[in-house]
Amino acid sequence: MTILDKEKVRPVEGTSVEFKDRLAKLQSLRDAGINPYPNDFKAADTCGKVGNDCGNATKEELEAKEIRVSIAGRIMAIRDFGKASFVHVQDRSGRLQGYIKKDILGEEGYALFKKLDTGDIIGFEGRLFRTRTGELTAEISRLRLLGKGLHPLPEKWHGLVDVEARYRQRYLDLMVNPDVREVFLKRTAIVRFIREFLSGREFIEVETPMLQPIAGGAAAKPFTTFHNALGQELYLRIAPELYLKRLIVAGLERVFEINRNFRNEGVSTQHNPEFTMLEFYQAYATFEDMMDLTEEMISSLAMQLHGSMKVDYQGTTLDFTPPWKRITVRDAVLEYSNADKAIFDDKAAALAFSKTLGLTVPKGLSHGKVIQEIFEKTAEHEFIQPTFVTHYPLEISPLARKNEKDPSLVDRFELLVNGKEIANAFSELNDPVDQRDRFEGQLKERAAGDVEAHEMDEDYCRALEYGMPPTAGEGIGIDRLVMIMTNSPSIRDVILFPLLKK
RNA sequence: GAGCCGCUAGCUCAGUCGGUAGAGCAUCUGCCUUUUAAGCAGGUGGCCCCGGGUUCGAGUCCCGGGCGGCUCACCA
Numbered sequence: 360m361t362i363l364d365k366e367k368v369r370p371v372e373g374t375s376v377e378f379k380d381r382l383a384k385l386q387s388l389r390d391a392g393i394n395p396y397p398n399d400f401k402a403a404d405t406c407g408k409v410g411n412d413c414g415n416a417t418k419e420e421l422e423a424k425e426i427r428v429s430i431a432g433r434i435m436a437i438r439d440f441g442k443a444s445f446v447h448v449q450d451r452s453g454r455l456q457g458y459i460k461k462d463i464l465g466e467e468g469y470a471l472f473k474k475l476d477t478g479d480i481i482g483f484e485g486r487l488f489r490t491r492t493g494e495l496t497a498e499i500s501r502l503r504l505l506g507k508g509l510h511p512l513p514e515k516w517h518g519l520v521d522v523e524a525r526y527r528q529r530y531l532d533l534m535v536n537p538d539v540r541e542v543f544l545k546r547t548a549i550v551r552f553i554r555e556f557l558s559g560r561e562f563i564e565v566e567t568p569m570l571q572p573i574a575g576g577a578a579a580k581p582f583t584t585f586h587n588a589l590g591q592e593l594y595l596r597i598a599p600e601l602y603l604k605r606l607i608v609a610g611l612e613r614v615f616e617i618n619r620n621f622r623n624e625g626v627s628t629q630h631n632p633e634f635t636m637l638e639f640y641q642a643y644a645t646f647e648d649m650m651d652l653t654e655e656m657i658s659s660l661a662m663q664l665h666g667s668m669k670v671d672y673q674g675t676t677l678d679f680t681p682p683w684k685r686i687t688v689r690d691a692v693l694e695y696s697n698a699d700k701a702i703f704d705d706k707a708a709a710l711a712f713s714k715t716l717g718l719t720v721p722k723g724l725s726h727g728k729v730i731q732e733i734f735e736k737t738a739e740h741e742f743i744q745p746t747f748v749t750h751y752p753l754e755i756s757p758l759a760r761k762n763e764k765d766p767s768l769v770d771r772f773e774l775l776v777n778g779k780e781i782a783n784a785f786s787e788l789n790d791p792v793d794q795r796d797r798f799e800g801q802l803k804e805r806a807a808g809d810v811e812a813h814e815m816d817e818d819y820c821r822a823l824e825y826g827m828p829p830t831a832g833e834g835i836g837i838d839r840l841v842m843i844m845t846n847s848p849s850i851r852d853v854i855l856f857p858l859l860k861k
Numbered sequence: 862g863a864g865c866c867g868c869u870a871g872c873u874c875a876g877u878c879g880g881u882a883g884a885g886c887a888u889c890u891g892c893c894u895u896u897u898a899a900g901c902a903g904g905u906g907g908c909c910c911c912g913g914g915u916u917c918g919a920g921u922c923c924c925g926g927g928c929g930g931c932u933c934a935c936c937a
Contacts, residue, residue: 375871376906377888436897443894460894477887491895514872514886516898521872523929535872579936624936625862634937780937811936836937849930860928 377511384474385507393471395507400482402431407452409487410495418489428497430455431482431505433534434475436515444472445496448481449534456496457483468502477515478508526857539852542845545664546853549841550617552663553637556656562613562639567602569595569619575819576600576758578811580623582632595621600758600832601819603640604787607830608822615639617837628849629779631838632858640787640832646770649784649831650747653774654681657745657840664844672777672843675743683745685772688734691748696737703730723807727752727767740778747772754804757797757813759785774835776843784833791823 388395409428413421432450442461447454461469475481482505485497513519518535525532525539532539554564572591574581576598584593599616606614620636641648658679661668668680692698696716702709706726713720713729716736720729730752742748749772750762759769771785788794798820801813841853851857 375888377871380888438896438899439893440896440899441893443896445896445899447897456897458895462894488895490897492897494895494897496895511871511887514898516886517873519872520874521868521929523868524872526929577937620937622936625934627933627936628931630936636937783937834937839937 375511378509381476381507381509384476385509388471388474388504388507393504395504397503397505400431400503400505402429402450402482404428404430405452406430406432406448406450406455409455409497410453413487413495416487416489416495421487421489421495424487426487427484428455428487429482429484430457430497432480433508434477434479434481435512435535437475437477442469446481448483456490456494457485457499458488458490458496459499459502463498463500464502471504472502475504476508476511478510478512479504480506480508523859526851526859529855542841542847542853543855545845546841548664549660549844550837552660553617553656553837556659557613557615557639560613560652562615562641563611565603565606565611565614565616566618567599567606567616569621571596573814573816575813575816576602577620577622578755578813580811582621582623597622598636598834599638600834601816603638604827604830604832605819605822607640607642607787608825608827612642612828613640626858628851629839631850631854634850634854635837637835637837638832640830642828642830644831645829646749646772646784646786646831649833650683650685650772653747653782653784653833653835654679654683661844670844670846672846673848675777677744677776677843679745683747683774684742685747685749687750688730688738688748688752689750691738691742692730692734694738695741696733698733698737702733709733721808723804725752725754725804727754731755739775739780742775743777745781746775748775754800756785757801758788758794760788761793779839780836781839781843782833782835784831787827787830787832789823789827789829791820794823795820 385395409430413426416424430448430450432448434446435449435454436447438445444459446457446459448457459469459472464472482503483497483499484501485499488496488498490496513531513535519525519528519531525536533543558564570584570586570593572593574594574597576596577600579597581594581597584595585591586593598620599618603614603616615637617635617637619633621633623632624630626632658668658681661670661679668678670677670679686694689703692702693700698712699708702712706729709726709729710720713733716733718732718736720732739748750765750768751759751771751773753761753767753769756769756771759771762768762770769785771783773780774782788797798813798815802815804812805814838850838853841847842850845853847853
């Protein structure tokens with residue numbers, strides 16, 4: 360491009376004064392024969408390791424030992440005194456201060472330093488000492504630029520605050536806001552903990568299709584897509600459930616999957632269109648076994664993360680010490696509303712009661728669904744401390760096993776924490792004839808206008824016809840669990856790149 | 862999808878009754894060899910989210926739109 364092409368030079372992001380200054384510095388480095396983007400520097404140490412190893416060493420010990428370190432990282436701050444300067448360098452493990460002295464680095468080295476800015480990636484070698492103010496610091500004797508940054512960093516004191524910028528440029532958020540990094544490190548620790556917990560109980564981790572010809576396993580609106588070569592419409596999965604249970608049929612007996620689900624629904628502080636779900640299935644277990652396992656898993660997770668089973672969430676102390684409260688949907692509704700027992704036996708009574716609550720129930724809604732609506736309106740939000748709510752209506756649980764004593768209910772629970780659903784589990788329906796009937800029922804609801812009712816899955820029915828052992832299965836919303844464990848108010852705070860409008 | 866709030870320099874934010882666009886940090890120049898929100902002095906930097914309207918005059922008032930946040934609805 361030449362000056363004559365002026366017309367074509369369009370203002371682009373990054374034409375700030377700083378950007379131009381840095382471009383000029385970049386050019387002058389190149390002119391001086393310095394590659395601003397080399398890749399041959401290997402750091403022997405990390406800031407965190409240096410801090411751990413030498414954080415307690417006294418000034419005298421450091422003088423005596425002559426400890427040399429090499430570090431690679433990003434310059435987060437520069438304090439310039441003319442012929443000497445301090446920098447803070449950040450790597451994956453933390454920060455370390457470097458002291459840059461013209462006497463030690465020499466004219467040439469110091470000239471290079473003068474062309475560096477906050478945000479640049481550097482590598483250095485230096486000898487550890489303690490400054491007058493007591494900070495462990497490396498006296499830099501060799502300095503390399505490893506990557507020039509052209510944009511200025513967000514403000515050092517406030518960091519990046521603008522919520523939209525934090526989500527759209529998460530790399531900046533993570534770079535300058537240590538709390539944010541902490542949340543995502545915890546997220547990783549939580550997922551690792553769950554993997555180890557389940558693996559330790561002989562569950563095997565599997566991966567099942569994300570692209571599915573039938574979007575089954577949950578009541579939700581799917582995303583659709585199209586496979587060109589096959590000329591076939593496909594769905595992004597709303598749940599892995601039906602595939603995981605095929606693996607139980609197959610004899611794997613204990614399986615789990617931690618992966619993304621996609622639901623074409625609203626976005627909120629509790630919902631992201633793609634979210635991470637843990638699902639696990641255990642043969643020869645019941646939903647009651649799942650409650651015990653869940654208590655153990657989450658309480659020990661809290662203990663590992665916080666050193667306590669009590670977790671602060673947005674000003675509320677959540678106590679995960681087992682055993683957790685267990686209550687049926689029926690008892691919960693009776694306890695938290697003035698409903699009459701009749702609503703559980705008489706759909707008309709349930710409908711009438713729902714009207715008194717201000718619910719607008721669409722015509723043709725099943726009795727069970729009305730009960731569910733009533734529960735959600737009156738009781739669900741009341742369960743702040745971890746609570747298993749059990750025995751949901753049959754009609755809203757087409758994949759769950761009927762309760763032996765009351766066939767209008769299923770052996771199912773949801774785990775509520777802070778009034779929100781964290782987990783959902785049931786003893787699985789393994790009677791293929793019953794399953795087929797339930798799918799038929801769903802088809803009728805679909806015909807009646809419920810777009811979230813299940814479709815018939817012939818192959819799943821056929822799998823059950825080969826015989827599935829009695830099994831219990833559970834799904835846990837990982838994002839919501841991470842929210843609780845990291846005291847995060849929005850699901851977007853625990854998803855690295857939440858969905859935003861273009 | 863609805864209601865409320867927000868959008869001003871790279872970042873964090875002021876901007877009064879409608880009257881020439883401001884600060885701190887960052888950046889640049891000068892001074893400064895143990896600072897840590899370093900300091901001192903002096904500069905540069907703006908499509909006030911976009912488009913209309915009212916007005917002699919709009920960052921400010923009105924209308925429409927965009928994006929984001931919160932609440933609600935749907936949902937996990």
